[in-house]
Amino acid sequence: TPSVKASDLKAASRKKRFQDVFPVIRDELVAYFDECKMPEDAKAWFKRNIDYNTPHGKLNRGISVVDTVEILKGSSLDDQEYFRAALLGWCVEFLQAYFLVADDMMDASITRRGQPCWYRNPGVGNIAINDAFMLEACIYYLLKKHFRSEPYYVELLELFHDTTYQTEMGQLVDLITAPEDHVDLDKFSLEKHRFIVLYKTAFYSFYLPVALAMHMVGIKSQSAYDHALSILLPLGEYFQIQDDYLDCFGSAAQIGKIGTDILDNKCSWNINIALKKATPEQRQILNDNYGRKDSECERRVKDVFNQIDIPRLYKEYEDEAYEKICTLIDGIQESADSAEPTLRRAAFKAFLDKIYKRSK
Amino acid sequence: TPSVKASDLKAASRKKRFQDVFPVIRDELVAYFDECKMPEDAKAWFKRNIDYNTPHGKLNRGISVVDTVEILKGSSLDDQEYFRAALLGWCVEFLQAYFLVADDMMDASITRRGQPCWYRNPGVGNIAINDAFMLEACIYYLLKKHFRSEPYYVELLELFHDTTYQTEMGQLVDLITAPEDHVDLDKFSLEKHRFIVLYKTAFYSFYLPVALAMHMVGIKSQSAYDHALSILLPLGEYFQIQDDYLDCFGSAAQIGKIGTDILDNKCSWNINIALKKATPEQRQILNDNYGRKDSECERRVKDVFNQIDIPRLYKEYEDEAYEKICTLIDGIQESADSAEPTLRRAAFKAFLDKIYKRSK
């Protein structure tokens, strides 16, 4: 329909504007290497590290900082405001790049975003560990350069520290629950899944961008941050469960890749809900076939998933989650007469709509 | 002599007091995992990560924070002051643990501090990357918990950020100049060596501990920090050149291990000074034999080092460096009537003496 196309166009131009900020930021980072008189080969390596690993994703997390600042402020941003909001957005993308470079090494992955994983590039290998470290360091360099004099500077730093730690905690649980090379479904459970999802994904992908935007528009009350968190964690959980579901049941066109969670022994929602519902016979099939790098095994797991009717269970979950999140969002009081800026329902609706539409 | 023994005893008891703080800090970190309801296996893993990687080194960097606080304050510390100074010292040790866990992976090292490198423990492997991340995250958790209300809190955070970045920059230059598996002595130079030493070692090992102590005692003037840096970078450089020298020319008893810098293709002071002095014939021998995992090759390199008389060149360097650093230290004005605490020559002398004595 034409209206869909218009919104797609709008999304594309918003993405373009956000992307256009990247070279400016990248050049600032590289300029610091010049100041320090870093050798040319090291400067070139660093530039390639940043360019290869930071700007090629969907950029949803980074763009959502800008979107949220606009909604909370209630007006469009001038060039300087836009740049600063986008810079915070890019800091989230640097954080993600830091995690992903390392995650691909720990998962022994082959490709990421349609290109070889960074560590698989000739001559890179384990140097990618230090490259990941440097992607993280970029965040604090940029925050210091651009936000040092803001009253909320220390809050930004703590927000990144706290979120980084939480994500690493989630990653640890994921790594020892679902190791890439050893299948043990006894370690899986819906509780474990929930912990991994909240810590490994929801804090940094959902809470962090919104909380950054809240600081930027001047929201100070702790209760506003608590309230935002209470909505964004369930939202992040819904997002990840949908992601898990689509990995197995979505079309390649829908998810932009071929799902490999079953082959990769992922602690996904599908396997955890299946383990909960499985008969002893079905459980045995799952034990014998999950996480094997073999498409015949994958097919047997999918057969069990279909016997258990995961698509129906997902539909039930989704209706319930959507309902619950709407109620949480409606609980926001938009007090126009408050002394400081307040939360806006539209900021959260924007997230929910993006996710809910993805499954339609 | 009896006086040496007395000072050794004093050093041992200072180390003991510092070490006794570690379990308290470790338990605080683990308690956070309880608060977050982390699964038991993840909590046990994290505890093992911290215990294995943090407290088993010489602890010079951490202890030097406490020593420097005492000297700058001009009196001994009460229990609470001691704990807080030691906590900052342990943060330096966490930073070092973060670097070393990763460095051992990037260098494909086998042992560290007399035990297998962390990544070589059964079941650990590349999960060590996330474990390194978590060792870094501990720093900011501890600083937030214990220093959040201090006027110099943001300075502590920036100091760790800046130093981390610098160390990673030095590590990058080291990694691409002297890769573990590819020898190219054309990439080496005394200038490159100097850059690596300052960035990879001197900032975090020398400036960071002193700057932390300066913040803790209330020194605010930027010029005091600049002055400290101007002394501590040459001190760090002297320390590393000595370390490089002793790796080849020190006794195993003196350095507590068998040196492997020649075998490991390290961009050490010895090879760089040798390259500068070598005849074309000697250069060829170095090209053909440096960085080969072969003790016969190592012997040929050592022969060239002896022909060039590196021990004499080192002695010349050391005399000059010692002289220069003494002059820098003497340049400190100890104004007793200043409104804020000031630098003390004794703080720097303590470092210099420890290093200078090591070669005696």
Ligand SMILES: [Mg+2]
């Ligand atoms: Mg992965």
Ligand SMILES: [Mg+2]
């Ligand atoms: Mg992973």
Ligand SMILES: [Mg+2]
């Ligand atoms: Mg997925």
Ligand SMILES: [Mg+2]
């Ligand atoms: Mg090493």
Ligand SMILES: [Mg+2]
């Ligand atoms: Mg190394």
Ligand SMILES: [Mg+2]
């Ligand atoms: Mg050495």
